[in-house]
Amino acid sequence: MMDKPRIAVHKFASCDGCQLAFLNMGPELLELANHVEIVHFVEAGMVAPDAEVDIAFVEGSVSTEEDIERIHAIRKLSKQVITIGACAGSGGLQALRNLADGEQWLNELYPQPQYIQSLNNTHPVKDYIKVDFEVWGCPVSTQQIKQVVTSLLLGASPLQSKDKICLECKRQQRVCTLVTIPTTGTPKELENRQKACLGPITAAGCGALCPSVGRACYGCYGLADNAEPAALARRFEGLGLVSKAIAQKLLLFHSHEDALRRAAENMSETQEAFNGQ
Numbered sequence: 001m002m003d004k005p006r007i008a009v010h011k012f013a014s015c016d017g018c019q020l021a022f023l024n025m026g027p028e029l030l031e032l033a034n035h036v037e038i039v040h041f042v043e044a045g046m047v048a049p050d051a052e053v054d055i056a057f058v059e060g061s062v063s064t065e066e067d068i069e070r071i072h073a074i075r076k077l078s079k080q081v082i083t084i085g086a087c088a089g090s091g092g093l094q095a096l097r098n099l100a101d102g103e104q105w106l107n108e109l110y111p112q113p114q115y116i117q118s119l120n121n122t123h124p125v126k127d128y129i130k131v132d133f134e135v136w137g138c139p140v141s142t143q144q145i146k147q148v149v150t151s152l153l154l155g156a157s158p159l160q161s162k163d164k165i166c167l168e169c170k171r172q173q174r175v176c177t178l179v180t181i182p183t184t185g186t187p188k189e190l191e192n193r194q195k196a197c198l199g200p201i202t203a204a205g206c207g208a209l210c211p212s213v214g215r216a217c218y219g220c221y222g223l224a225d226n227a228e229p230a231a232l233a234r235r236f237e238g239l240g241l242v243s244k245a246i247a248q249k250l251l252l253f254h255s256h257e258d259a260l261r262r263a264a265e266n267m268s269e270t271q272e273a274f275n276g277q
């Protein structure tokens with residue numbers, strides 16, 4: 001009988017929410033254990049951070065010198081490294097600190113900042129090592145994890161859609177939260193119209209979860225192929241959002257993405273020009 005593939009789940013700077021996608025499998029996690037050997041997963045009670053594995057799942061962003069050493073060690077120990085979640089993929093929420101003066105934040109937040117040892121910036125994992133596959137979301141879902149593990153067990157490459165959320169949304173015949181539709185619909189649907197939805201630039205895969213409950217997408221699955229953040233920003237201006245609010249929306253999860261930063265910077269220039277009038 002062939003040896004079972006060995007799996008590790010590593011945590012870096014994160015909220016642990018993506019690791020829950022494993023634990024939330026419930027009884028299916030026991031079924032998974034019939035097919036793989038989970039050798040390191042602290043949240044589930046297995047501790048072997050230095051074990052060689054076939055697949056290392058990594059949650060969280062790289063934020064300290066120790067993190068840099070650890071992520072390089074994980075790469076050496078692992079045949080495949082797969083990031084899970086926005087933190088590992090693009091820095092996530094905590095990468096917002098990269099837009100500010102990190103030292104000023106430390107001084108304002110901590111009474112004794114001299115004991116905080118962190119890098120000046122927070123980084124996605126791919127800034128330091130080769131990543132074999134990225135699973136996006138904040139958090140990722142149990143379904144995504146199952147699809148990735150199943151593909152790998154079958155010897156196939158996992159798939160990540162780079163279509164836009166709008167496609168999933170329209171296939172479900174949802175009422176668009178972005179466009180203006182005057183009077184019809186339930187009170188809830190009416191209330192949720194003209195919301196600044198990031199669906200037109202965000203990668204599909206969640207089943208348009210937020211628009212399906214009348215909420216705007218906030219972009220947690222990362223950028224879709226051929227995304228045009230600057231064009232969407234202009235559409236948001238048409239909804240009456242000020243430049244600062246648009247920039248904050250674009251940068252909330254993926255401030256590391258050049259295309260989003262460029263679009264947000266353009267908005268700031270627009271704001272400055274507006275203020276100068």
Ligand code: SF4
Binds near residue numbers: 019087092
């Ligand atoms: S991507 Fe979101 S849910 Fe996952 S660890 Fe980061 S903050 Fe938590």
Ligand code: SF4
Binds near residue numbers: 175
């Ligand atoms: S994802 Fe957002 S913008 Fe796209 S169709 Fe749905 S509600 Fe409209």
Ligand code: SF4
Binds near residue numbers: 209221222
């Ligand atoms: S609709 Fe947008 S914010 Fe909501 S889960 Fe999907 S990608 Fe994330």
